[in-house]
Amino acid sequence: MSPRLLRMLGWGSAAVLGLLTVTVFVLVLIPAKDAVLPTKIKYGLVFDAGSTHTSLYIYRWPAHKENGTGIVSQVEGCSVAGPGISSYADNPAGAGASLKPCLDRAMKIIPAEQQRETPTYLGATAGMRLLREENSTKAEQIFAEVSKAIGEYPVDFRGAQILTGSEEGSFGWITVNYLLQTLVKFSFAEKWEHPQDTEVLGALDLGGASTQITFQPGVPVEDRNTSVFFRLYGTDYSLYSHSYLCYGQKQVLKRLVAALHQANLSAEISHPCYPQGYQENLTVAELYDSPCVQAPSSVNPDLVLSVMGTGDPAACATAVQRLFNFSCGAQWPCGFNGVYQPPVRGQFFAFSGFYHSLHFLNLTGGLSLSFVNTTIWKICNSSWEQVQELFPMASRTQRRDACTASSYTLTLLLQGYKFNYTTWPNIHFVRQVANVDVGWTLGCMLNLTNIIPSEPLTAVTELPRSIWIATTVLLAIMLILTFCLLTAMCYQRNSSGYEQL
Template structure:
């Protein structure tokens, strides 16, 4: 091999060694930086088993929490076909079967590898409270069947139970304030922070069998039975909350009809809240099928009652008002039926039945109290034909109840919860906030994230991108030089063989 070629190879080897040394120094001396891996997402399922229907809500939140509470968002909602689970008292298996289509949908949303760790809850409200009061064994059978149905799916089922009225009201309050970012908000610094000097809102919920009011009063709550404490995002909250069983819309209208029947003392009932000319028949057993109404001892369960609407706004309002007792006695400030309630304070979000009843009459856009009164008076003064003409796509039940439901809503807010012409503008009627349904389930999920273990952010050591580029270039140079060296060695061996020959 020629001396010149050897010198070249020597310089090439030396250069390769030098470049390798430089690469090592570069990789060692240039500091690495820490990078945060994307936070793992957790999922949760909550069934809202109400008195008239059931819905399944799918939520998710980052495994890393903010001050102990998850930042929860709604992924999807699924409405269960059929009535509420309390209606399956005589067919418990049907209650469980009704949930399966929505569970199937949830399994399509949640990644398969995370389904078994997805906490799943079923909360039943006033409908099951009434069934338990009526027949506790039937209520237990319904719960057994829905638990059996949910247990067939690969989720972390944590039980079905009846929420207390206080829980239902408080969870609704959490939902309202979370969605309006009065508990925690995303700042311009791109992080979640607790808002400063922000007033929380009250929550008004009207279901089929109960109604709830929850707000932060101006002073201490004097009745401990209506006092609720929460800790969310590192802050303590002291609230007033009360739930009235039997004063949800369906049960209240049943009480109204029962009172009219007992006042008539006959099988013919004139209903001043139903449109003029409307008629329907029902039996005594159908009317008195709830613990909220008590049949007179002389009434025969099979007796057919004929109900005729008379469309009288004044008489309707008076009949609805008689459902409430306005006496506070010696207990100081009170709300519905003499129950202790501090004066309402601040802004309120009214949802569920409050929203649906007034939205049907296009009264959820901030209308004045006088306009709301006038509109309800007009609908209550209408005939059956007029109501059908005004709302051609509505169901028979919606048309029949347009007057009594809106009258009851207004009376409950004014006479029951003690709003007035001054505080009326503070009520905001909503169905959703930021495309999320307003109700107790989101608040429940947020509260439950307090007891679901948090996962810390994971940091990994990440070399800067320029180092990887430099290392790749050096590796390529070294490979080229190695190839040249091997080629030269082969050439040298070949030359030596020819010289021997």
């Protein structure tokens, strides 16, 4: 073999070995950056089947959970047309059919490949609790039909059930505190953490058939029937929570008319909370169509009653107060009707009916209790003509109930839940927080994520694009030089063979 060829082989081998060494050195010393691949997003559906209407809420959260609880956000809310499902007692199939437009909407939002693993729940509240008391068979038929309707969609339907009052109140409490970031917040260290030295907030909920109060008391809860425990984001919470059935706004308005009727059993009812000059007719059967009101046995259900407003604020306040029993006795402190309640403590968020009844009178902006009292008194002292002028865009029912609803709200908060002039500023009336409707459904979804399996984050080693390009070029050069080296070696062997011949 010629000396020139040997020198070529030597230099080629050295070049290849040198490039290999440089490449390995570069790959070892390049500062790798750990990057987390986008996590899979999971979805969940929750139907809020309330006493007056039903809504579907679409939630989502990353598959990786924080301390056992998903970081859940609301994607969209869909209002179901028509009344609450309890109103379909004589037409159960109608209850199921009413849900389908919102389910169709959800299927357009959730990716098709994830729909079958989307947990779906229907929670019914006080309206269905009342129907179950009145006629359990009809309640079961409604649940069968709504379950059938939801089961026709490609979702992971996990059942329809009636929430207990404690669950409804507690889930509302979770919603409020989650949205206000008292349970978990994103820190400057770019991770979700439990906030230190942060007081949680109480929750006040007023629906159509029940009302709930939930808060973290400063003393041990003495009645275990009102004691609730939660573990969220790695932290334990001990709460007081109670729900009063038949003290929702719709049922209270009905109970008040029934109480006025029973006072003299006359076909003409003077209503001090209705504006003076207002008049309407209704039958006894319509008035006593709820388990919250019991009709006198001697009254003909077809009898037509005439209800006339008298616009008397003092008499209105007295009539509303008669719906409560404020006596607590010596056993323990109470809210009303003898139900144990420790003293209210901390800040409270009041939503649903609490917000709507006072917002109608523009009284939700952190106003003083004296101003709120004065405004409600003026409304209750107004004539039907004046009320119509004050609220030209409102419905007839809203105008009629403006005095009654606000008077009841004030009585419930002050004499029922024992707020006063000192603690009144601690109540914040809200409909939404961070563009999310405040209610029990988000809290329910957060709680349910504790039983939804989590998936670990997937980490990869990510290199800057320029480094990848340089490395690729080096490898290409190595391959070319290796090819040249092998070609030269083959040439050497062939030349040696010729020389031997």
